[in-house]
Structure formats: structure tokens, C-alpha cells
Amino acid sequence: MESWINIPEDTDFTIYNIPFGIYTNDDVNNHIATAMGNYVIDLDVLHKRGYFKDVDLPEDIFQSRFLNPFINLGKEKTNAVRLRLQKLFIKGSTLEKDPDTRNKAFLNRQDVQMLLPVNIPNYTDFYSSIEHATNVGTMFRDPENALLPNWKHLPVGYHGRASSIVVSETPIYRPKGQVKDPSKNSPDFGPTRRLDFELEMAFITGKENKLGDPVSTEEAEEYIFGFVLFNDWSARDIQVWEYVPLGPFLGKNFASSISPWVVTLEALEPFKVASPEQTPEVLPYLIFSGNKNFDINLEVSIQPENSTEKTVCHSNFKYMYWNINQQLAHHTVNGCNVKVGDMYASGTISGPTAQSYGSMLELSWKGTKPINMPDGSSRVFINDGDTVIMRGHALKNGIRVGFGEVRTKVLPAKK
Amino acid sequence: MESWINIPEDTDFTIYNIPFGIYTNDDVNNHIATAMGNYVIDLDVLHKRGYFKDVDLPEDIFQSRFLNPFINLGKEKTNAVRLRLQKLFIKGSTLEKDPDTRNKAFLNRQDVQMLLPVNIPNYTDFYSSIEHATNVGTMFRDPENALLPNWKHLPVGYHGRASSIVVSETPIYRPKGQVKDPSKNSPDFGPTRRLDFELEMAFITGKENKLGDPVSTEEAEEYIFGFVLFNDWSARDIQVWEYVPLGPFLGKNFASSISPWVVTLEALEPFKVASPEQTPEVLPYLIFSGNKNFDINLEVSIQPENSTEKTVCHSNFKYMYWNINQQLAHHTVNGCNVKVGDMYASGTISGPTAQSYGSMLELSWKGTKPINMPDGSSRVFINDGDTVIMRGHALKNGIRVGFGEVRTKVLPAKK
Numbered sequence: 043m044e045s046w047i048n049i050p051e052d053t054d055f056t057i058y059n060i061p062f063g064i065y066t067n068d069d070v071n072n073h074i075a076t077a078m079g080n081y082v083i084d085l086d087v088l089h090k091r092g093y094f095k096d097v098d099l100p101e102d103i104f105q106s107r108f109l110n111p112f113i114n115l116g117k118e119k120t121n122a123v124r125l126r127l128q129k130l131f132i133k134g135s136t137l138e139k140d141p142d143t144r145n146k147a148f149l150n151r152q153d154v155q156m157l158l159p160v161n162i163p164n165y166t167d168f169y170s171s172i173e174h175a176t177n178v179g180t181m182f183r184d185p186e187n188a189l190l191p192n193w194k195h196l197p198v199g200y201h202g203r204a205s206s207i208v209v210s211e212t213p214i215y216r217p218k219g220q221v222k223d224p225s226k227n228s229p230d231f232g233p234t235r236r237l238d239f240e241l242e243m244a245f246i247t248g249k250e251n252k253l254g255d256p257v258s259t260e261e262a263e264e265y266i267f268g269f270v271l272f273n274d275w276s277a278r279d280i281q282v283w284e285y286v287p288l289g290p291f292l293g294k295n296f297a298s299s300i301s302p303w304v305v306t307l308e309a310l311e312p313f314k315v316a317s318p319e320q321t322p323e324v325l326p327y328l329i330f331s332g333n334k335n336f337d338i339n340l341e342v343s344i345q346p347e348n349s350t351e352k353t354v355c356h357s358n359f360k361y362m363y364w365n366i367n368q369q370l371a372h373h374t375v376n377g378c379n380v381k382v383g384d385m386y387a388s389g390t391i392s393g394p395t396a397q398s399y400g401s402m403l404e405l406s407w408k409g410t411k412p413i414n415m416p417d418g419s420s421r422v423f424i425n426d427g428d429t430v431i432m433r434g435h436a437l438k439n440g441i442r443v444g445f446g447e448v449r450t451k452v453l454p455a456k457k
Numbered sequence: 458m459e460s461w462i463n464i465p466e467d468t469d470f471t472i473y474n475i476p477f478g479i480y481t482n483d484d485v486n487n488h489i490a491t492a493m494g495n496y497v498i499d500l501d502v503l504h505k506r507g508y509f510k511d512v513d514l515p516e517d518i519f520q521s522r523f524l525n526p527f528i529n530l531g532k533e534k535t536n537a538v539r540l541r542l543q544k545l546f547i548k549g550s551t552l553e554k555d556p557d558t559r560n561k562a563f564l565n566r567q568d569v570q571m572l573l574p575v576n577i578p579n580y581t582d583f584y585s586s587i588e589h590a591t592n593v594g595t596m597f598r599d600p601e602n603a604l605l606p607n608w609k610h611l612p613v614g615y616h617g618r619a620s621s622i623v624v625s626e627t628p629i630y631r632p633k634g635q636v637k638d639p640s641k642n643s644p645d646f647g648p649t650r651r652l653d654f655e656l657e658m659a660f661i662t663g664k665e666n667k668l669g670d671p672v673s674t675e676e677a678e679e680y681i682f683g684f685v686l687f688n689d690w691s692a693r694d695i696q697v698w699e700y701v702p703l704g705p706f707l708g709k710n711f712a713s714s715i716s717p718w719v720v721t722l723e724a725l726e727p728f729k730v731a732s733p734e735q736t737p738e739v740l741p742y743l744i745f746s747g748n749k750n751f752d753i754n755l756e757v758s759i760q761p762e763n764s765t766e767k768t769v770c771h772s773n774f775k776y777m778y779w780n781i782n783q784q785l786a787h788h789t790v791n792g793c794n795v796k797v798g799d800m801y802a803s804g805t806i807s808g809p810t811a812q813s814y815g816s817m818l819e820l821s822w823k824g825t826k827p828i829n830m831p832d833g834s835s836r837v838f839i840n841d842g843d844t845v846i847m848r849g850h851a852l853k854n855g856i857r858v859g860f861g862e863v864r865t866k867v868l869p870a871k872k
Contacts, residue, residue: 163578164620169703190701195644196635200703201616201710205579205794206668215669217791220611220740229610231740253621253712254630254871280791286605288584288615289704295616296791297668325635325646376632376695376711377871379620456669456792 045131046138049079054435054444057131058312060124061268061303061445062109065154072157074104074112076127077303077446080151085123087147093130093137097122108161109304110383113248113267120248120267121308156302158209159270160246163381165204166373167242167274167294167389170197170364172318174392177404182282194322197364197372199386202274203295207385209302210448216426216455217296219280233455234277236409237424241342241400241432243359244272244387245366246304247380254377259330262367263307265380271301271340271432271448272387278403278423298387301432301448309443313337313436317365324368327375334365340391340434342400347427349417354405357391357398359434426454460546461553464494469850469859472546473727475539476683476718476860477524480569487572489519489527491542492718492861495566500538502562508545508552512537523576524719525798528663528682535663535682536723571717573624574685575661578796580619581788582657582689582709582804585612585779587733589807592819597697609737612779612787614801617689618710622800624717625863631841631870632711634695644698648870651693651824652839656757656815656847658774659687659802660781661719662795669792674745677782678722680795686716686755686847686863687802693818693838713802716847716863724858728752728851732780739783742790749780755806755849757815762842764832769820772806772813774849841869 045057055061055077065075065082073086086104088094097119103112113120130137137144169175172189175198179188192198208214216237220229248267251257257265274294281293314333338359345351364372369386390400399405402423406413412420424430429451435444460472470476470492480490480497488501501519503509512534518527528535545552552559584590587604590613594603607613623629631652635644663682666672672680689709696708729748753774760766779787784801805815814820817838821828827835839845844866850859 164618167703192635192637192644192698192701195637196699198699198703199706201618201706203579203616203793204619205796205799206792208668215792219791220607222607222610228737229607229740231742253623256633277791283607284611284613285702285704286607287700287704288582288613289700289702291614291616292787292791292793295793322643325644327646372707376634376692376707377621377630378618378707378710381620384620 043128044133045078046133047078047081047131053079054442054446055079056442057128058441059305059309059443060127061305061309062112063159063303064108064157066157067149067154072107074106074109078131082149082151082154084147084149087143091143094123094126097126108383109159110161114382117248117264124306124308156209158207159302159304160383162204162207162383162385164384165202165207166199167202167387168197168199168364168369169389170362170369171389171392172363173361173394174390174400174404177392177399181408195324197369199369199373200289202298206295207298207300209300210450212299213451213453214275214297215453217277217280218455219277219292220283221279222283229283234280236278237452238276238278238402239342239424239430240274240276240390241340241355241357242272242274242387242389242391243269243338243434244300244385245269247384248382250381251374251379253379256377257370257374259328259367259371262370265370266307266366268304268306269310270304271434271445273299273430273432273448273450274387274390275299299448299450301445303446305443305445310336310436312441313438313443315360318363320363327371328368330365330367334367335360335362336436338434338436340432343431344415344421344424345429345431346415346417346419346425349415351431352416354413355398355400357393357400359391361391361393362388424452426452428452458543459548460493461548461550462493462496462546468494469857469861470494471857472543473856474720474724474858475542476720476724477527478574478718479523479572481572482564482569487522489521489524493546497564497566497569499562499564502558506558509538509541512541523798524574525576529797532663532679539721539723571624573622574717574719575798577619577622577798577800579799580617580622581614582617582802583612583614583779583784584804585777585784586804586807587778588776588809589805589815589819592807592814596823610739612784614784614788615704617713621710622713622715624715625865627714628866628868629690629712630868632692632695633870634692634707635698636694637698649692649695652867653691653693653817654757654839654845655689655691655805656755656770656772657687657689657802657804657806658684658753658849659715659800660684662799663797665796666789666794668794671792672785672789674743674782674786677785680785681722681781683719683721684725685719686849686860688714688845688847688863688865689802689805690714714863714865716860718861720858720860725751725851727856728853728858730775733778735778742786743783745780745782749782750775750777751851753849753851755847758846759830759836759839760844760846761830761832761834761840764830766846767831769828770813770815772808772815774806776806776808777803839867841867843867
């Protein structure tokens with residue numbers, strides 16, 4: 043597919059992608075858009091001018107603060123919109139010959155503000171990377187029994203906080219909380235000294251099941267709309283004190299950051315790869331067939347204040363032990379109901395090598411291996427003023443589909 | 458205050474209560490209502506006929522599927538509505554002399570269906586009863602060290618699933634899941650054999666804080682709109698296998714049940730009592746002043762299919778070690794933001810005696826002490842066909858304010 047739109051060679055937003063997001067600027071109050079290169083393309087403008095005529099869409103569907111009403115139309119409609127956009131972006135299309143509409147619909151990325159793309163009714167975080175779970179188990183428990191007995195039988199997950207999920211470029215404050223020094227009898231209160239990122243991907247459901255009705259591994263993809271990059275911010279010292287016996291709470295819920303463009307499952311189809319072998323064999327409800335992992339290159343950079351960025355991690359989404367079909371089947375096997383816009387993060391995506399670990403906890407091995415920064419400083423965790431940037435893209439046979447980035451600056455704790 | 462409305466002597470819905478809920482029937486599609494005795498009173502009818510004229514409310518505020526837009530008006534408005542209703546229900550009021558409006562607004566409870574009262578963006582479950590935490594710690598860990606080291610320093614909590622919270626009279630299916638028999642090497646899959654209730658209360662926030670800005674113990678009550686009864690359904694065998702290291706997930710998220718009427722914080726003010734002494738002393742951000750516990754009698758009954766009910770638990774909300782001001786201050790001390798409609802359950806409310814334990818796990822002491830039912834059967838956990846009923850009310854100087862009930866029938870697992 044060759045497009046008439048001028049886009050940079052290494053862009054994540056090619057004609058094979060066509061993600062969905064929400065933008066605002068001085069003239070427009072929250073419209074649904076797609077991206078091509080550095081252009082943000084207002085779908086409401088295209089719709090008003092008849093470019094989706096035969097797709098049969100509600101008139102104001104693209105005038106929305108969130109993607110939820112659009113996603114709720116169902117895959118038949120949302121896929122039709124995506125395929126129509128591809129057609130319109132191919133050389134020789136009617137849109138190419140309509141400069142008036144193009145001038146109105148095509149905006150420059152730097153002239154708009156991207157907003158949180160979905161209203162997130164529920165957020166779940168899995169723990170599905172065997173390398174990450176093994177690293178954490180080795181550091182905090184027992185290298186000989188790093189994985190807990192349940193880990194290879196089910197995709198361990200827990201509920202997270204939906205309200206504090208923010209979009210890329212939203213700065214966050216260093217959180218305060220209770221920290222217990224092992225040498226002391228009681229906890230102290232103050233800003234976390236172990237602020238960390240976790241490199242994750244998240245999928246978003248686009249269809250509801252009824253309470254009581256599980257979604258099988260086979261049906262799972264009907265329920266999955268798309269993906270974003272996900273930074274699961276963690277305050278390690280707060281978490282380690284609070285998390286027994288009911289799991290992480292204030293060590294996580296101060297903020298999570300996501301990328302603004304939702305890349306559809308359909309755009310990622312070409313990048314599916316085989317999943318790792320699972321031994322012991324899983325229970326029947328977790329059995330799946332076909333390629334269910336995704337070959338998506340991921341990286342994390344840290345940019346100290348007034349300095350340049352340094353890439354500290356190269357990982358890949360393909361390393362996941364538990365895939366998204368298994369995650370959704372497990373989540374609903376007890377009848378739990380999912381909503382349109384619900385988000386499911388993967389858990390930290392660590393790979394097999396020390397450079398592919400998806401958190402500072404692992405990269406600095408619990409603070410014992412500092413990482414040098416371009417400004418001469420070093421990091422074991424994240425400092426005030428640092429900006430953490432995650433990027434992700436798939437590449438195959440010269441075709442690139444990516445997520446752009448999720449970029450977050452850490453501000454000092456509030457007084 | 459003497460009312461002209463004819464209400465049963467032992468009703469929870471007196472003129473001192475004035476709770477808010479959502480009803481529907483063949484004629485009316487989701488209106489906000491209050492309750493007096495067995496009457497459900499449509500506030501939209503009263504509003505249309507000018508009874509809230511000087512409160513300055515949006516015209517359609519009571520035509521809503523959820524209470525959220527009403528709550529979002531703020532306490533000044535919602536309290537004014539509640540006080541106006543009290544005035545209208547007092548002997549000699551204009552409403553008493555307006556039979557036409559009364560006939561239209563007053564419905565019989567049995568003629569309407571009560572709906573889930575709030576849209577719940579986020580749900581948190583605490584673990585704040587020292588008796589419950591001690592019982593569970595004694596059973597599963599070490600009687601000598603029943604409480605984990607963090608328990609007396611912070612109100613332990615975790616995020617739960619908002620999507621599967623249902624209103625009273627919604628039947629639930631017995632959930633299936635992975636269960637690991639200690640004598641076996643790997644888990645089995647099937648319906649839970651240890652379905653349990655947890656007797657809890659939940660508060661609902663009615664005001665938002667900004668991400669990054671904590672709510673202090675002193676400010677907490679400005680943010681709390683009201684309370685409901687909360688049955689935190691638990692599948693003990695699923696939970697015990699899955700919950701390490703990240704907390705409960707499928708053992709909880711198949712369903713939680715709440716009562717339909719939201720009783721305001723203001724209605725419960727007269728029933729405040731002193732909180733239990735906290736030793737060791739808490740950190741400064743958890744210090745509070747004044748009476749912050751509530752003397753609310755709670756009970757749980759089980760009604761086997763085709764039989765009468767048996768009360769298995771008498772407890773009281775006043776037993777909570779951590780109070781709601783501390784819970785909200787802790788939840789937000791890291792900057793976590795709360796939304797209108799968020800729900801915060803207390804954790805199982807167990808008292809000091811064996812008859813006051815708030816779960817079958819404790820009442821049957823891990824299945825070792827069966828409880829006899831009126832039909833000659835016995836229970837250690839909940840059987841298919843059982844209906845679990847929780848009730849709660851406060852009573853002081855002859856004044857009664859209560860919650861009615863949350864009533865849930867358990868259906869057999871789906872095939």
C-alpha cells in the first residue's frame with residue numbers, strides 16, 4: 043500500500059497502523075482522530091464530509107471525549123472505519139483530490155494535545171513475564187524456588203486503580219508513603235526512595251460479556267479492541283511494606299501512564315508469533331491454538347533534567363509466558379464481567395538478558411548495579427526531574443506498526 | 458419529628474434516614490427516589506411540582522440511572538434536598554395537603570424494582586477489623602503472630618473489581634476456578650467448594666480530589682457521601698491458591714452485592730461512637746480527632762431453599778479498628794485520586810465473640826464447626842439454593858436509621 047501522505051521513514055504511524063486516539067486544541071473540543079506520520083487526522087471532519095457514508099455511523103460518533111462509544115459500535119464497524127481510512131490514504135484516493143477537506147482534517151502533531159484515549163471502568167494488572175517473576179522471586183525470596191507454586195498454572199493477576207491512569211506527557215509527583223527500614227521497629231513516612239517504572243503493554247476490551255458467562259481462549263480476540271504502552275509506576279519501598287497479605291496498593295495507585303494512540307488488534311495481526319512452550323501443561327480452559335504472542339520491540343529511556351536520554355532497556359512483548367487469550371479466559375472463567383474500555387496490563391516485560399529487564403529494580407539488581415547517565419550521574423531508581431520514555435514498534439518485511447511513546451516526567455514530592 | 462406518613466414501627470426508613478436510591482417500574486425508567494417505611498418516593502415528581510424550588514436543582518437531576526450526577530452537585534445541595542424531604546414529611550407540611558402529588562410520587566416498595574444506585578468507577582476493599590484479621594491469621598498462619606507486622610500501622614487495603622458489584626436481589630452463580638488440593642501436585646478445575654459471604658459496610662465518595670493531592674483525616678468527611686451494606690462474596694479455595702503474591706483476584710471478582718439505598722453520612726451522625734484505642738500510635742497522617750466509628754447493628758441470615766432463614770451472625774460496625782477517615786486519608790496519602798461514586802468496603806466486620814464473626818470461614822472455624830439450619834441441614838460454607846441476607850440499622854434514643862437488606866440467592870455453577 044503506497045500512501046500519498048508524506049510521512050517520515052521511521053514513523054510508527056504508517057498506513058498499516060491507523061490507530062485511534064482523542065485530541066483537543068484551541069478550536070476542537072475532544073474529537074476522535076487517527077495518526078499518519080506526524081499528522082493527527084480528525085475523523086469527525088472526514089465523517090461530516092461523507093467519507094464514511096456507507097459505514098452507517100452515528101452522526102456525532104467522532105465528537106467524543108473517549109473512544110468508548112466508538113469501540114462500543116463493535117468490530118465490524120470499527121474495522122470498517124480503519125479499512126476505509128487506509129483506502130483514503132492510498133495514492134489516487136478521493137481524499138487526495140480533496141485539498142479542502144485535507145486542510146481541515148490534517149493537523150500537525152505538535153499543534154494538538156492528545157488526551158487519555160479511553161474511559162477505563164476497570165483495570166487489571168497481570169504478572170505474565172516468566173523472566174520478571176523469576177528475577178523478583180530470586181531477589182526477594184529464594185533463587186531455588188523463585189516462582190511460587192501457582193505461577194505456571196495460572197496467569198497471576200490483581201486489580202489495579204483505574205482513576206490514576208494518565209496519558210503520556212502528564213507529569214507525576216513522587217509519591218509519599220509508609221516505608222519500613224528493616225533495622226527499625228516501626229515505619230517512617232516520606233517520599234519514596236525507590237521510584238521505579240515497569241515496562242508493560244496493555245490491551246483494552248471492546249465488548250462486554252454477561253456476569254456469569256466466561257470468555258474462552260478461542261473467543262478472546264472478539265473481545266479485544268487494541269493495545270497501548272503502559273508504564274506501571276511503582277514505589278518499591280512502599281510496596282514491600284504494605285503488600286502482605288492482600289497485594290500492592292499505594293505502591294502502585296499514585297499513577298500509571300499510557301501512550302495516547304490505541305493500536306488495534308487487527309493492525310498487530312501480521313506480527314503474531316508462537317508463544318513459549320508451557321510446562322507443565324495448562325488446564326483445559328487455558329489451552330489455545332495458533333500464534334498468540336506479538337513480536338513488538340520495546341525500549342525504555344531515562345532523560346535526566348537538562349540532559350539527553352539514555353536507553354536503559356531493550357525488551358520485546360513476545361517474551362510473555364501467558365498470552366492475552368489466556369489472560370482474558372482466566373479473568374472471566376469465574377464469570378467476572380468485562381466492560382468496554384477495561385484495561386489489562388501485561389506485567390513487567392523482561393527478556394532473558396540483563397539489558398532486557400523491564401524495571402530499574404531488575405536493571406540495577408535491587409540497587410546494586412548503578413546505571414550511568416549521559417550527564418555523568420547514575421541511577422539505581424528514578425530521580426526527581428527524570429523523564430521516563432517507553433517506545434514500542436513491530437517491524438516485519440519492511441512494514442512498521444508502532445505505538446509512539448509514553449513519556450512522563452517525575453516531579454518532586456509535594457510539600 | 459413526627460411524620461404524617463404511615464410507616465411500620467420497626468422500619469429502617471424513618472424520617473431521620475431519608476436515603477437515596479434508583480428505582481424503575483413499568484411506567485418510570487430510572488428515577489432517583491427516597492424511602493419512608495414501605496414507600497418508595499419519586500423525587501422527580503416532587504421536583505416537577507416545585508417542591509425543591511428554592512434548592513436550585515437542574516430540571517432533570519432526578520431522572521438518572523445512577524445517583525452520581527446528584528451526588529456530584531455537592532453536599533450543600535444534597536443535604537438541602539434531604540432536609541427539605543424531612544420537612545415535607547413532617548406533620549402539617551404542604552405535601553401532606555397535596556394528595557394529587559402524593560398519589561403520583563408515593564409507590565409501594567413491592568411494586569418497583571430497585572437498581573444499583575451508583576456507577577462505581579473504582580472499588581477498594583479494606584481489611585480493617587482486628588478480630589477478622591486475627592481470626593484469619595490464626596487459622597492460616599500462626600496464632601502467636603496472627604497479625605502481620607504492617608497491620609497496626611496502616612489500614613491494609615487492595616483494589617477490587619467494580620464491574621461485578623450487583624444490587625440486592627440479583628442472584629449469583631457459584632463460580633468455577635482453580636483449586637489446589639494440598640495432597641496433589643497440580644490444581645483441579647471446578648465449582649468452588651468454599652463459597653462464603655463477608656459481612657461488610659462500604660462508603661461512597663461524593664467529591665473528587667486532584668491526582669497528587671491527599672485528603673486528610675480532617676477533610677475526609679467532606680468527601681464521603683454515604684454508606685451501603687456490602688457482601689464481599691469469596692471463594693475461599695480459589696483465593697488461597699491464587700492470592701500469592703499479588704492478592705485476591707478470581708476468588709472475589711465474580712460478584713459483590715450491595716443494598717439499594719445509600720444512607721447519607723449525615724443520617725448516621727447521631728450514631729457516631731469512639732473508635733477503639735490504637736496501639737502502637739499511628740503516624741501523624743493517620744491521627745484523627747472525635748468519634749469516628751458508627752454504632753450500627755449488623756446481622757447475617759442464611760435461608761436454605763424452601764426453608765426459613767436462620768441468623769448466623771450478629772456484629773456491629775463499631776468494632777472497626779481503622780475508621781473511614783483513616784481509610785480515606787491512607788488511600789490518598791500518595792496522591793491517589795478518588796472519583797464520585799467510588800466504593801470503599803470495610804473488610805469483614807467481625808466482633809469479639811464467636812457469634813459475631815462476619816464470615817462462614819470464621820463462624821464454622823475453617824469448616825470444623827457446622828451450623829445447623831432450620832430444615833435440618835447444616836452449613837460450613839454456602840450451598841447452592843441458599844439465600845444470604847445481610848441487614849443493618851442504628852438505634853439510639855428511640856431513633857432508628859437503617860439500610861434495609863442486601864439479599865442474594867446462590868445459583869448452581871453454570872454448565
